[in-house]
Amino acid sequence: QVQLVESGGGSVQAGGSLRLSCAASGFRETMTSYCGMGWFRRAPGKDREGVGVSTRAGVVVYTDFVKGRFTVSIDNAKETLYLGMNKLKSEDTATYYCAADCDGSVNEFNAWEQYRYDFWGQGTQVTVSS
Numbered sequence: 041q042v043q044l045v046e047s048g049g050g051s052v053q054a055g056g057s058l059r060l061s062c063a064a065s066g067f068r069e070t071m072t073s074y075c076g077m078g079w080f081r082r083a084p085g086k087d088r089e090g091v092g093v094s095t096r097a098g099v100v101v102y103t104d105f106v107k108g109r110f111t112v113s114i115d116n117a118k119e120t121l122y123l124g125m126n127k128l129k130s131e132d133t134a135t136y137y138c139a140a141d142c143d144g145s146v147n148e149f150n151a152w153e154q155y156r157y158d159f160w161g162q163g164t165q166v167t168v169s170s
Contacts, residue, residue, distance in 0.1 A: 042066040042159050044138050049164030056128050056168070062121040062138030062161055073116045075142040075158075078151065079123045081134035082163075088137065090152035092123065096141060099148045105131075130170040135163040 048060040060079070064071035071077070078093030092102045092112040100112050111124040121138055139157035146156050 042071070042140075044140060044159055044161035046136060046138055046161045046164035049136065049166045051167045051169065052128055054128060054130055054168055054170045057124070057126045058128065058166060059125065060123040060136055060138075060164060060166070062123075064119045064121070064140065067140075067142065070116055070119055071140055071142070072114045072119050072121060075140040076144070076146045076151075077114065077121045077138060077140050078146075078157075079110075079112065079121075079136055079138055080154065081132075081136045081166075083131070083134040086134075088154065090154075091136070093146065093151040094121075095146050095148060095151065096144045097147065101148045101151050103152070125166070128166075128168045130168050133166060133168050135165050137161050137163045 045063045076096035079091040082088040109127045113122045138161045140159040
C-alpha cells in the first residue's frame with residue numbers, strides 16, 4: 041500500500057524557517073527516484089495550489105510566490121521528499137501536501153495540474169504569525 045506521510049509542520053513567526061518532510065513507502069520502486077514528486081498547499085478558504093515540484097525527469101519548478109524562498113529536495117536513500125521554507129510570510133499559512141506522479145505525465149509545463157498526480161499525502165499544517 042503506497043503511503044506519503046508529511047511531517048515537520050508547525051507554528052512559526054514571519055521571517056522564520058521550517059523544513060517539511062514527506063516519507064514515501066509501499067511503491068514497487070524507490071518512489072522518490074522513480075516518480076515525480078512535489079508539494080502543494082491549501083490556504084484557509086482557498087483552492088489547493090502548487091508550490092514546488094521535482095518532475096520525473098529531474099526538473100524542479102516553483103510557483104512565483106515561493107521562488108527564492110522555498111527549496112524542494114530529495115533523499116532517495118531515505119525515500120523522502122523535503123520542502124525547505126525560508127523567509128516565511130503570513131500568506132504561507134496553509135496545509136501542505138506532497139504528491140507523486142508515477143506514470144510520468146507531469147513535466148515542467150503542466151506541473152500544477154493536480155489530476156496528473158497518482159498519490160497524495162494527508163497534509164501537514166503550517167501556521168505563520170505576523
